[in-house]
Amino acid sequence: MSSTSEQRTFHDELVRHLLIFPSGVPGVWALSEVFESVLRRFDTRVRALAAEDGAERLHFPPALPRRLLERTGYLDFFPHLVGTVFSFAGSEEEARELGRRARDGESWAELQAPTDLALTPAACYPVYPMLSGVLPESGRTVEVQNHCFRNEPSGDPGRLQFFRMHEVIRLGRPETVLAWRTAWQHRSLALLGSLELDAETVQASDPFFGRAGKMLAAGQREQELKFEIVVPIATEVPTAVCSFNYHQGHFAALFGITLPDGSVAHTACLGFGLERVTLALFRRHGLDPEEWPRSVRAALDG
C-alpha cells in the first residue's frame, strides 16, 4: 500500500522526535515510553468506561487457533489480511540446510510448515467460542485489549501491521445490543471530544476482498451494521480510530450462544485502535505531551 507525502512527513517527524523507531519492515515499529505512556493513559480511560458496564475482562496472546478463522468465514472475507504462523519440524540435516540458506540470503520458506496458530486479526475473535452456552437474561459484556495483526505493509503511520485494539463486546437480545451500541457511540464521541479531537461518526464497511467483497460491503452499509468514529491523523482526511460492528446472530449461531428462551443471541463490539488514537493526539496537540493544553492532559488522566 502506498503513502502520501503528508503521511511520510508525519512519520518522519515522529521518528525525528524519537517517538517511534521503524524496524525496517513497513508498519512495524518500536515505541518510546513517551508514546506508550499516552497510549496507556487513553487505554485506562476506556477501561474505566467499560467498568461502568460491569464488563468482564479477559486477556489473550496475539494469536488464536487457525481453526477459528476457518470456522468464522474470516478467510472468505479477508484472506489478504490474515497472518498464519509457520515453524520448522525437520531433521538435523534439514536444520543445517535452513541455516545455510538463511545465511546465504536464499529462501527457506519451503522448510517451514504450518502450525495450528494464526495471528489475531481483531481483538474480539477469540472471545466468542469461549461463551458457548446459554447467556444470563441480561446478556454479557466482555472487555479485551489485544495485539492484532493485519498483513498490510504501508508507509502510512495510521496503518500499522501490528497494533493494539481495546474492544468491548456485548452479547444479548437484539434490542439490548443495539441500545448498548448507541450508548457507546455517545460515550466514545464524548471521550474523544474531551481530548479535543475532531471526531465524527460515519457509516462504514469492512475491507472485504475482491469483487464479491464489494457486494458484501454494500449489504453491510445498507443494513447499517458498521460505523466508525473518524479523526484526522496523518492528513486532514480523517481515519477511523473507533469501529462499531453489529454482527446480528453471526457469531452466536456459529458458537451456540443462546438466550434463555433458546433463541440465538445477537452480538456487537466496539474497538478503539490505541496507536491510532495516540497518533491523532500527537497530530492535534504536538509531539511533546508536556506541552499539551492542561484540559487535554487532565482529560487523559481521567
Add this chain to the structure above:
Amino acid sequence: MSSTSEQRTFHDELVRHLLIFPSGVPGVWALSEVFESVLRRFDTRVRALAAEDGAERLHFPPALPRRLLERTGYLDFFPHLVGTVFSFAGSEEEARELGRRARDGESWAELQAPTDLALTPAACYPVYPMLSGVLPESGRTVEVQNHCFRNEPSGDPGRLQFFRMHEVIRLGRPETVLAWRTAWQHRSLALLGSLELDAETVQASDPFFGRAGKMLAAGQREQELKFEIVVPIATEVPTAVCSFNYHQGHFAALFGITLPDGSVAHTACLGFGLERVTLALFRRHGLDPEEWPRSVRAALDG
C-alpha cells in the same frame, strides 16, 4: 512435548478455578483478570527495580524482521523454536480456492507465502540493532516487556507457546556488565524471596538444537554465560522463572555497538517469565490471591 500427571493436575485446577481458559491449542490460553492482575503487580515490581538503574523503556509488537533472526544465528541455534509469519498474496481465484479448502478441512498452506516477519523469540532481540553506534562511557540500560513465541506445544502449564518476558538489558564494558549481572542476581532472589517463593540460582544452558547443540550448551556452561533462578511450578522439580545471559561481544559485534575507545561493547540481559512467576505464586500460595498471606500481598504491591 509431553506432560506429567502432576502437570496435568495443576493445569486442570487452574481451569476449574477459571484462572486460565485453554484455546484448544496446547500452550495457548486466555487468562482471567485475577491471573492478569497478579502478573501485572509482579511486572510493576520489576519495573520499579529497573527504574533504580535508570533503564530506558522501549515497547515492541510481538514480531520482528525475519532478517534479524537470520543475522543473529538464532536460526542455527534454535530452528525448532522459531515462528515465522506467512500470508496470502494471490488472485481472486486463489482466494476462492483457499476459502474452499479451509471450509472442507483441506490444507491451504501452499497458498501462503512468507512475509518479512518472524515472531519475537526473546524480548531483547529487537533491541540490539536499535543501538548501533558508540555507547556513552557508562554504557546503557534498556528495559522491555514483550510477548514472545516459542514453537513448543506442551501440556505443561509452565511451558506456554506465547508468554511475556520482562527483560532488562545492560550494554557497556565487560566488568560493568558482569557487576550489573551479579547485582541483579541478588535483587531478583530478594524479590522472589519477598514473595515467599523457594528460589535458587542454577548454572544453565540454552536448549540448542541437535547434536552440535550439545557442544554449544557445554561451552556455555563452561564459560558460565547463563544462569537461571528456578522455583517449583507444577511439580517439585523447579522451573526457571528468571534467566541471565551474558553475550560477551556477540550482539554488539554484529550490530556495531562500541565503547568510546572503539572496542566492541559487551552485553548481558535478564528476563523474568511473567506467566511462570504468576503460576509459581498460585502453586505456592493457593488459587485465590485474596487468601494469600498478608506479607505476600504487601510485597506484591511494593
